[in-house]
Each structure stands twice: as structure tokens, then as C-alpha cells.
Amino acid sequence: QVQLVESGGGSVQTGGSLSLSCAASGYSNTFPSMGWVRQAPGKEREWVAYVHIGGGEAYADSVKGRFTASRDSAKNTVYLQLNSLKPEDTAIYYCAASVDWGGRWSEARSYNYWGQGTQVTVSS
Numbered sequence: 001q002v003q004l005v006e007s008g009g010g011s012v013q014t015g016g017s018l019s020l021s022c023a024a025s026g027y028s029n030t031f032p033s034m035g036w037v038r039q040a041p042g043k044e045r046e047w048v049a050y051v052h053i054g055g056g057e058a059y060a061d062s063v064k065g066r067f068t069a070s071r072d073s074a075k076n077t078v079y080l081q082l083n084s085l086k087p088e089d090t091a092i093y094y095c096a097a098s099v100d101w102g103g104r105w106s107e108a109r110s111y112n113y114w115g116q117g118t119q120v121t122v123s124s
Contacts, residue, residue, distance in 0.1 A: 002026040002113045004095045008080075009118035016122070017083045022095030022115050024076035031097040033105040034071050034078035038091035038120075045108045048093070051078060058106055063089075085122040092117040 008020035024031065035050030049059045049069040057069050066085075071078040078095060096111035103110035 002097075004097060004113055004115035006093070006095045006115040006118045009093065009120050011121040011123065012085055014086060014122060014124050016085050017081070018085065018120060020080040020082070020093055020095075020118060020120075022078050024097055024113070027076060027097075027113075029099075030073050031076055031099060032101045033098040033103065033110075034076070035096050035098075035105060035111070036069065036078070036080050036093055037096050037108045037111065037114075038089075038093045039117075040088075040091040043091075045094070046091075047106050047108045049080060050105045052105065060106075082120065085120075087122050087124045089120060090122050091120060093120050 004024050006022045033050050033052045036048040037045050039045045051057050051069045051071040068081040094117045095115035097113045098111045
């Protein structure tokens with residue numbers, strides 16, 4: 001049984017920083033892509049970032065230049081460093097993993113496994 005367990009998150013003021021991490025277990029191979037998706041109250045899930053097995057990264061325009069994703073592929077672990085946080089970054093952040101080598105990893109629907117979510121709250 002595949003499980004993704006997140007840690008980190010919390011509450012900060014505008015301009016602050018937070019770190020998230022996510023460790024996967026129960027999967028014997030390396031995920032082609034691991035990433036992060038967030039959901040703000042009353043809104044749909046929004047893809048935030050991914051790191052593919054080759055180490056390449058991609059970011060949503062809304063977080064580019066402020067967030068940094070990284071991964072340890074050997075451990076199927078992914079991280080997200082959130083800097084220069086804004087109130088509009090407030091959301092539940094979900095770790096996600098895809099087993100699809102040809103998936104559209106910038107779309108939330110391309111991910112097969114999900115973490116339980118961790119709250120990030122940014123106050124003004």
C-alpha cells in the first residue's frame with residue numbers, strides 16, 4: 001500500500017517562509033514525478049510544482065521565483081521550500097506522486113497518489 005506522509009506547514013506572516021516535506025512508502029520503484037498541489041477554501045485544486053526523476057523542476061506561474069521544489073529520488077521523498085509567502089498562498093498543500101511516465105505533470109489529475117495534506121496559512 002502506497003502512502004505519502006507530509007510534514008511541515010504552519011502559520012506565518014506575509015513575507016515569511018515555510019518548508020514542507022513528503023516521504024513515500026510502499027512503492028518499490030521510483031516515481032517518474034513527485035510534486036505539490038494546493039487547494040484554497042472554495043477553490044479547485046491547483047498544481048504548484050513538480051520534480052521529475054531526472055531532477056527537472058516546473059512551477060506554476062503564481063509561485064515561480066518564490067517556491068523551490070526538490071526531491072531525493074532514491075528515497076521517493078519530495079520537498080517544497082516556500083519563500084516570500086503571500087496571503088493568497090493560504091491553502092492545504094498536498095504532496096502527490098505519479099506513476100505515469102508520459103503524464104501531464106502540471107495537471108493535478110495526473111497524479112495517482114496523494115498525501116493527507118498540510119495547512120499553510122499566511123496572514124497579512
